[in-house]
Amino acid sequence: GAVVSQHPSRVICKSGTSVKIECRSLDFQATTMFWYRQFPKQSLMLMATSNEGSKATYEQGVEKDKFLINHASLTLSTLTVTSAHPEDSSFYICSAREGRGGTEAFFGQGTRLTVV
Amino acid sequence: AQSVTQPDIHITVSEGASLELRCNYSYGATPYLFWYVQSPGQGLQLLLKYFSGDTLVQGIKGFEAEFKRSQSSFNLRKPSVHWSDAAEYFCAVKRANFGNEKLTFGTGTRLTIIP
Numbered sequence: 001g002a003v004v005s006q007h008p009s010r011v012i013c014k015s016g017t018s019v020k021i022e023c024r025s026l027d028f029q030a031t032t033m034f035w036y037r038q039f040p041k042q043s044l045m046l047m048a049t050s051n052e053g054s055k056a057t058y059e060q061g062v063e064k065d066k067f068l069i070n071h072a073s074l075t076l077s078t079l080t081v082t083s084a085h086p087e088d089s090s091f092y093i094c095s096a097r098e099g100r101g102g103t104e105a106f107f108g109q110g111t112r113l114t115v116v
Numbered sequence: 117a118q119s120v121t122q123p124d125i126h127i128t129v130s131e132g133a134s135l136e137l138r139c140n141y142s143y144g145a146t147p148y149l150f151w152y153v154q155s156p157g158q159g160l161q162l163l164l165k166y167f168s169g170d171t172l173v174q175g176i177k178g179f180e181a182e183f184k185r186s187q188s189s190f191n192l193r194k195p196s197v198h199w200s201d202a203a204e205y206f207c208a209v210k211r212a213n214f215g216n217e218k219l220t221f222g223t224g225t226r227l228t229i230i231p
Contacts, residue, residue, distance in 0.1 A: 006159065034218060043206065043223045044160075093159050095219075105219060107152070107160040 002028045004096050006108030013084055013115055021079045021111045023094030029074040030096035034105065035067075038091040050077050084115040118143045120209050122222035129197050130230050137192040137225050139207030149190040150208040150219065151181055160206065166190060177201070202229045 003026040013019045023033060032051050036044040048064075050056040050071035058064045066088075068080040077096075081088055091112050095105040119142045129135050141147060148167050152160040164175025171183040181192045190207060207222040 004159075041226070043221045046218050049218060091157075095160075104150075104162065104165065106162075109159040110157070112157065 002026075002096075002098060002106045004030075004094065004106045004108040006094055006111055008111060009109055010112045011114070013113070015085055015115055016083055018080055018082045019084055019113060021081075021092055021094075021113075023077045023079070023096065023108050025075045025096045025098075025106070028096075028098045030077070030098060031074065032097040033071055033077040034095045034097075035069060035077075035079050036093045036095070038093060038110075040091075044093060047079075081113065084113070086115045089113055089115045118147070118209055118211070118220050120207050120220055120222035122205075122207055122225050124225045125223070126226045126228065128228040128230060131199055132196050135192075135194045135197045135201070135227070137205050137207075137227070139190045139192065139222060140188050141190065141207075141209045142188065143209060143211075145211055147209045147211065149181075149183060150210075151175065151179070151190070151192045152206045152208060153177075154204045154206065154224075156203075163192070163205075197227075197229055199229045199231070202227055 005024045007022045035047045038044050047062045048056045048058045050069050052071050052074050056069040071077040093110045094108045097105045121140045150165045151163040154160050163179045164173050166173050166183045174180050179194050183190050204224045204226050206224045208219040210219050211217050
């Protein structure tokens with residue numbers, strides 16, 4: 001199956017700094033990428049949907065100025081957590097859907113963010 | 117709006133025993149249905165999916181699921197579980213023929229395997 005690589009897998013940052021997480025589709029072109037946040041022992045919460053070359057669509061309650069998403073190419077999307085605070089500590093997962101109208105989403109390995 | 121219910125938060129099964137994880141969905145249209153597995157600290161791996169056709173679908177790792185439209189269910193089964201099956205399992209749904217639409221996930225079922 002298609003491979004989605006997410007980097008870094010773990011990151012620790014100081015409160016007030018920014019952190020960038022990358023999501024790459026390695027062997028396919030991902031027109032659409034999704035960013036999720038997962039709290040311990042809970043399901044995935046969709047944060048935003050990004051389409052290559054256009055602005056991301058954020059879910060209700062997600063601060064777009066805090067969680068900056070860029071999808072500049074068909075194989076790369078980035079999530080930047082700006083001015084991170086301890087409450088932003090979480091597991092972030094991206095997924096990518098191939099082409100237009102693709103039915104299956106492939107998931108990255110996730111990034112564990114800890115803000116100290 | 118669509119929703120997915122996984123009634124069992126946590127299930128414990130003996131190794132070698134059979135397994136059934138329940139998933140019910142609420143949807144006004146033909147759904148695409150998925151089961152994913154997540155090991156601790158990892159992303160999600162697709163086990164199987166149903167789009168159309170035969171309502172009994174086979175997946176990886178010996179899993180299967182049956183789509184029952186009359187019951188709005190898509191339960192996951194495995195005849196004999198292995199210790200390596202211990203993980204979190206998520207059922208998900210999206211609208212058919214809407215490529216960019218998001219997946220809606222259930223709350224997950226944590227599977228524990230005892231010797």
